[in-house]
Amino acid sequence: MTEQKKEYIIDALSEIEDVYIAEAAEYQKPGHTWKYWREFVTVAACVATVVVTAAAWQYLPIGRNVALENATGAEKEAVTGNMAVPESALDQSGTEMIAESAAATEGVEVEGVQSVEKLEELESDKNGVRLEGAEKETAQAEDTGIIEGIGGGVNDALYSRNIVWEVVYDSREDKSNQAVSKVEQAIGQQESQIEAGWKETENPTSKESTSITEWRSAEEIFAEGRDIFLGKVKEKYIFRITEGMSAYFTVLTVEVEDGIRGRLSAGEECTIYLPVAAGENIIQDSSISEDLTMLEVGSRAVFMPKTASEESGKGKDSVWLCYADFADYYFSEGMRYLFLETEVGVSYAEDVYDISGEGAVTLERVVKYIREMISE
Amino acid sequence: MEDQKIIELFFARSELAIQALAAKYEKLLHKISFHILQDQEDVAECLNDTYLGVWNTIPPKRPNPLSAFVCKITRNISLKKYRFNTAYKRDASLEVSLEELEPCIPTPSIEEEWDVKELGRTINRFLQTLEQENRVIFVRRYWFSDSVGEIAAEIGMSENLVSVRLKRIRKQLKMYLEKEGYRV
Numbered sequence: 305m306t307e308q309k310k311e312y313i314i315d316a317l318s319e320i321e322d323v324y325i326a327e328a329a330e331y332q333k334p335g336h337t338w339k340y341w342r343e344f345v346t347v348a349a350c351v352a353t354v355v356v357t358a359a360a361w362q363y364l365p366i367g368r369n370v371a372l373e374n375a376t377g378a379e380k381e382a383v384t385g386n387m388a389v390p391e392s393a394l395d396q397s398g399t400e401m402i403a404e405s406a407a408a409t410e411g412v413e414v415e416g417v418q419s420v421e422k423l424e425e426l427e428s429d430k431n432g433v434r435l436e437g438a439e440k441e442t443a444q445a446e447d448t449g450i451i452e453g454i455g456g457g458v459n460d461a462l463y464s465r466n467i468v469w470e471v472v473y474d475s476r477e478d479k480s481n482q483a484v485s486k487v488e489q490a491i492g493q494q495e496s497q498i499e500a501g502w503k504e505t506e507n508p509t510s511k512e513s514t515s516i517t518e519w520r521s522a523e524e525i526f527a528e529g530r531d532i533f534l535g536k537v538k539e540k541y542i543f544r545i546t547e548g549m550s551a552y553f554t555v556l557t558v559e560v561e562d563g564i565r566g567r568l569s570a571g572e573e574c575t576i577y578l579p580v581a582a583g584e585n586i587i588q589d590s591s592i593s594e595d596l597t598m599l600e601v602g603s604r605a606v607f608m609p610k611t612a613s614e615e616s617g618k619g620k621d622s623v624w625l626c627y628a629d630f631a632d633y634y635f636s637e638g639m640r641y642l643f644l645e646t647e648v649g650v651s652y653a654e655d656v657y658d659i660s661g662e663g664a665v666t667l668e669r670v671v672k673y674i675r676e677m678i679s680e
Numbered sequence: 681m682e683d684q685k686i687i688e689l690f691f692a693r694s695e696l697a698i699q700a701l702a703a704k705y706e707k708l709l710h711k712i713s714f715h716i717l718q719d720q721e722d723v724a725e726c727l728n729d730t731y732l733g734v735w736n737t738i739p740p741k742r743p744n745p746l747s748a749f750v751c752k753i754t755r756n757i758s759l760k761k762y763r764f765n766t767a768y769k770r771d772a773s774l775e776v777s778l779e780e781l782e783p784c785i786p787t788p789s790i791e792e793e794w795d796v797k798e799l800g801r802t803i804n805r806f807l808q809t810l811e812q813e814n815r816v817i818f819v820r821r822y823w824f825s826d827s828v829g830e831i832a833a834e835i836g837m838s839e840n841l842v843s844v845r846l847k848r849i850r851k852q853l854k855m856y857l858e859k860e861g862y863r864v
Contacts, residue, residue: 305778305779305782309782309785309787310778312785312796312799313778313781313782313785314759314778315796315800316785316796316799316800316803317800317803317822317823318752318755318756318759318800319796319797319799319800319801319803319804320800320803320804320807320819320823321804321807322745322748322749322752323745323748324804324807324815324819324823325747325748325751325752325819325823326745326747326748326751327812327815327816327819328815328816328819328820328823328824329708329747329748329751329824330745330747331812331816331834331835332835597844597848598848646852646855647809647852648809648852648855648856648859649855649858649859651851651855664858664859
């Protein structure tokens with residue numbers, strides 16, 4: 305940088321208005337008080353644990369046994385007549401269970417957790433199998449009803465292995481505050497995970513990683529044959545993988561406005577997996593995710609995602625996150641396959657695409673350009 | 681102490697005015713100056729000059745906001761000293777932040793008349809389009825020359841998040857300037 309330009313930048317920055325300088329000098333993030341009410345949240349979490357434990361207790365056979373111990377003969381008969389109570393719970397084990405229940409009612413968190421685990425065991429035993437991996441996901445999805453809302457056919461196509469996940473953000477309910485701290489914490493985990501050798505691949509059995517940063521010309525990119533469509537983000541979900549690996553990802557529901565190439569046409573909806581998680585005070589991204597983190601509900605863009613199949617995903621050893629379980633399409637990077645409309649124009653890879661014409665580039669011009677390119 | 685009371689002390693020509701000003705702003709002013717000069721002695725000199733400048737300006741001026749007023753005085757004095765020093769310190773925070781911003785700012789050429797004040801006004805209009813948090817991050821980084829780590833600690837974000845935001849803001853600035861007719 306020349307001295308002339310340096311002086312020029314310094315002088316231009318010196319023109320920044322007082323109001324912005326004062327704002328920056330005096331700014332304190334509202335969330336800065338977090339450390340003061342963190343204790344309150346901790347206490348609230350403990351209270352919630354106790355409440356959940358108590359609620360779970362109501363449904364446990366052992367919980368009912370406590371009531372039975374105190375019940376009169378007629379009451380006992382009335383209750384046992386309407387429920388399936390293991391004999392062991394009423395006889396030999398009864399005493400021990402009452403002792404456990406007394407410990408649990410002391411309000412000790414550990415006992416509460418143990419009780420919930422017992423509940424899970426009992427439910428698993430009742431079903432005859434303990435759920436593992438994808439089966440466990442299916443069960444969770446059905447329990448919560450989350451999956452049904454993010455796109456069709458997900459429940460029918462579970463290819464992931466040994467992965468358990470949860471939704472931490474749902475744009476329909478805007479649980480942004482809930483997602484913030486969790487996703488913020490994920491940044492370091494994601495980095496360490498990359499170091500640990502997680503690979504993205506087209507083949508779950510392959511250990512080879514496909515190169516997604518190799519330079520390609522516009523012609524080569526369009527020749528990949530990906531579906532291309534202009535659309536608007538309708539819904540956004542952030543997922544957290546709780547078992548198998550530590551990672552967050554996003555699934556978007558996109559309403560198609562113009563199907564430029566491929567199977568989609570205007571009015572249809574599709575879902576897209578993003579390897580990032582971004583929202584208010586949320587970020588998990590990489591050096592190649594670029595504008596993927598800027599996709600929000602209402603964002604308009606031209607999308608060129610890859611079609612998700614049972615072989616597209618990422619994982620290591622026995623753990624496999626299959627994108628097709630969550631979305632119809634996926635992005636590995638946001639540098640060259642997205643043309644995002646922003647307040648100040650369309651953001652895209654200007655070094656790859658030569659969209660000629662005067663004035664600011666619009667999505668309509670992008671669509672025209674792509675149509676010309678793919679028709680050649 | 682509230683800014684208004686500090687100003688009243690200056691108007692009353694009370695020596696307590698300098699003490700009150702230093703108590704409230706010295707940490708911030710020291711940081712601004714140090715990011716530019718990277719030398720404690722130079723910084724101390726600049727802070728003394730700042731207090732003297734404020735003493736000589738108030739009254740008659742009654743700056744509002746006071747924070748921006750004193751920050752600007754410190755920055756201007758520090759930049760003057762920075763330019764005076766023949767050996768620029770290439771690792772100064774100012775250098776780093778300018779290098780970062782350089783690709784987003786048009787290069788002045790001989791053929792074209794460059795009005796730096798107009799560019800400044802355009803940057804102000806751009807700042808107006810940003811959300812408050814992003815605006816604060818931008819100003820902290822490129823006006824105050826704060827490091828990414830300092831910004832992160834100050835506003836309660838991770839360094840990674842601040843870096844990503846800055847990258848995104850720079851990209852937006854570049855697009856905004858192009859839209860306004862600048863050739864970046």
